[in-house]
Amino acid sequence: MPASSTTSNHQPTVIITETLSDGPADWLAERANVVWCPHTEKERLAKLLPQADGLVVRTYTQVNQELLDQAPNLKVVGRAGVGLDNFDLPACEKANVKVVYTPDANSQAVVEYVIALILDTLRPRTDLPPACSEAIFHQLRKTEIGKQLDQLTLGIVGLGRVGKRLANVAHAIGMKILVSEIIPETDLRRACDLPFNYVPHDTLYAEADIVSIHVDGRPENKHMLSTHALSQLKPNTLLINAARGFLHKxxxxxxxxxxxxxxHIILDVHDPEPPSLDYILANQPNIRLLPHIASRTDQALENMSWVVRDILAVLENKSPNFPAF
Known part of the structure; x- marks a missing residue:
């Protein structure tokens, strides 16, 4: 992490509580007094917050009333990422603290990741062992038989930025696409120029071979993968959740x-996160657990880190490109 820049009476103070790519961090340090303080160092952060004009966070810093009360001079908080689940947006608005974020920064990374997970599961690939015998070679050719994606139906729950890109890739591969959304079908058709069937959730769950969840963090979505919803799934379905851990119990x-x-169930997100040592979903043969890495590409991380541009815009009394409200 870059060292904190020298305090200046003419520069705003911006605290960074989680990781940020070097280029955007250096850019900000040339224009503001940057102070790095991990969100886990609660006592030190509490001492620094009264000085803060701006704050940069990612996933684990809780921007709630408690934090806002400790930062009376705060003008803007930037989320270097997409979801705003760790924000109390009404409290921020009431405190006149602007919230900015990077809504499309990691869409490509997440789509590539989901496609990779699908192929991991449905197209098994075992490397030849050293000094592979003729028998093992032919045995692998007999056992490593996958499913062809253009023969399968993909159900996408949530056709937002990620869902649309995933639908485009799936369509290019030749998959049939089912979509469930709270947005009216006519609006989705205007926003997404590809063939898909707009269906109720129960129909999607019952007919899709693969179900990928891409909904936002609104309270209504909590535990949407209920006992009833799961009971509609095919017994051999592939279910992928790379969205939010609280979508299921x-x-x-x-x-x-x-x-x-x-x-097959693949979870990139968990509730709580990180999961506890006695995580009941661990060690289940048909559940794959991953460490919340769908957006972890070098380009996506840099894209998210450029939230600093909007932070500085607010501090300079300019309009940000991506305000949360």
Whole structure:
């Protein structure tokens, strides 16, 4: 991390509580007094917040009333990322603190990741062992038989920025696409120029071979993958959640996995996060657990880090490109 820049009476103070790519961090340090303080150092952060004009966070810093009360001079908080689940937006608006973020910064990274997860599961690929015998060679050719994606139906729950890109890739591959959304079908058709079937959630769950969830963090979506929803899935479905951990209850998902051994469940996100040492979904043969890395490409991380441009814009009394409200 770059060292904090020298304090200046003419420069605003911006605290960074989580990681930021070097280029954007250096850019900001040339224009502001940058102070790095991990969100885990709560006592030090509490001492620094009264000085803060701006704040840069990612996933784990909770921007709530408690934090706002400690930062009376705060003008703007930038989320170097997409979701705003760790923000109390009404509290920020009431405190007249602007919130900016990077809504399309990692869409490509997440789509590539989801496609990779699908191929990992449905197109098995085992490397030849050293000194591979003729028998092993032919045995692998017999056992490593996958499913062809253009013969499968992909159900996308949530056709936002990520969902649309995923639909485009799936369509190019030749997959049939089912979509469930709260947005009216006519609006989606105008925004997404590709063939898809707009269906209720239950229909999507029942007919899709692969279900990928891409909904936002609104409270109504909590535990949307309920016992009823999971009961609609095919017994050999591939279910991918790279969106939010609170979309399911761990106990409910465990029961579904145990009752449907031919199903595959892939979770990149968890609730809580990181999961506890006694995580009940661990060590289940048909559940794959990943460490929230869908957006972790060098380009996506840099894209998200450029939230600093909007932070400085607000501090200079200019209009940001991506305000949250």
């Amino acid at each position: 761990n106990e409910t998902l465990l029961t579904f996995a145990q009752n449907n051994p031919e199903a």
